[in-house]
Amino acid sequence: MPVARRTDAVLLLVALVWGSSYLAAKTATAALPVLAVLFARYAISALACGALVASRHRTRRWSRDEVRTGSVLGVTQATVLVLETYGVAHTSAANAGLIISLTIVLTPLMDRTGGRSLPPTFFLAACLCVLAVGLLTSSTGLHAPRLGDVLMLAAAVVRAGHVALVGRLTTDRPMDPLHLTTAQTVVGSALFLPAAVAHLSDLTRSSATTWTQLIYLALFCSVFAFLAQTWAVQRTSASRASLLLGTEPIWAVAIGISLGGERLTVWSALGAVLMIAGTHWGQTIERTHRTTAQTVQEYTECRMTTPTGA
Template sequence: MAEAAARVRAMLLITTLLWGVNLTAIKWLTGLFDPVLLSGVRMLAALLPMLVLLRLRRCWQTPSRAQWRQLAACGVLMVYLNQWWLAEGLARSSATHGALITALNPLLSAMLALWLLREALSGRRLCGVGLGLAGVALVILNRPGAELAQGGLGDGLVVLAVLVFTLGAVLIQRLTADLNAVVIGVGVHAVGAACLLVHTVVQGAWNGWPAMPAPGSGWWAIAVLSGALSTGLGNLMWNRAIGLVGMARAAVWLYWVPLFGVASAVVLLGEPLTVWHALGLGLVFIGTHLGTHVARVPRATGPV
């Protein structure tokens, strides 16, 4: 029993480490790739471990037309828009800011679920929402005036990426009762990757082909590993852990994502860490604790 619990904890820790460090990797890669192209490559790579698991388990189910429509909607929200806006935002902002903003994910998920279920928001939860948003606003508005316009736009895009992901996470709940989680993951990421690649082709035909490293460059391998390990393998481990310990216990580990994200940004990219980052992160953590207390966070695939 103790060994099983230790394996679950290790699984959750590795998953949050992959997601946190991946924010820094995306920020780094946006200096070499067009953000939309990068997102498309990463999401195609994310399909690889899912397809391998699907093959090994032989658990494919053929979705109905209604289920395909729901999968398509979730793919557009949770993969296409989420990854596009996340990459565009990180290209304009910093990995540190991105890690802090994505810490709002469980709080916004819980609030959106409560709203859709038409449950009344208690004073405790409203206070949590206020503190979480105040923490993010504190860091965004503390930028120097010369950086506020471009950096603020990037931070805003990351916020939008988190919002569309949480909306898709709530919508996907209707599919979990009838479809296997791996089938859902394959469908959602296939739709999202296709949208991103079509976007890249249309953008290239209209404005010229986007920036990218030379074919055969090692940067392509890093982009593929980012998608396959963080999004693909990370999501599989996350969903496995949820099945073993439940969403309520697993969601607590999401606190590690921004910590790993901020730490990797400081160590690998040399981004500055100020007292405002620490204060903002603290407010987000406190707000998330208050806002998600006794609330059920929607089950979904991982955030990055």
């Protein structure tokens, strides 16, 4: 298989895995308390990352920046997963995957590095996403949004802040992705351990099905997805990577309906279409605007440094 096709396949697999994580988390939280699920997910991930670090032929020493940055990002990532996991426990997996995709349009609003202003069309795309959320949260008629939908909205906001923070803390700083991931999983395990102690007996008595879901969330949705994404992004363009990873909400809806037995009403189906269209439109606008701004900046710097004739 050519390298380009293999890279595309890996990115689509990451999007599929992330899309399936909502149904897996929803099913796991039906059998165990949310905090027990989160601790198990983090602890298994930490053990797997530790094993990968130890298995390296040449052990690269940890830097202070990696420990410090990984610890900070571990706290923000844990906050995202708390909101996501509680949210998906109180709404459908399809809704959860669609609402969290708001991160795509929220992140550029929070990431102000470089002082770049966004074009007006980007805000039109964001408004389309807001309309989509309204349709998703009131799909059976006008009523107050469900708790799970509100929590997923909060998760999208915090996740966007987390993504912006990742860019701010790691730009122009050489850091090992595996070290960062390991630090985040260790911090998450430490954060959830005190709250999960009371539920450890429930965890040990869990069925094989529940443990399979926990291991899937940890090894595939966390460790594999992050490392595979990093590997693939290094072998393709950022535009193509974001396009393929942007299919995550589509997989979330497909898996929620086909495997989870969930149903979409006419209004929620319209909301799903508008959400996918709005996030894709916003993503395209932001990517084009960023590329154009970088080209203009490079051209300006080149003109400033090029000596003029006498």
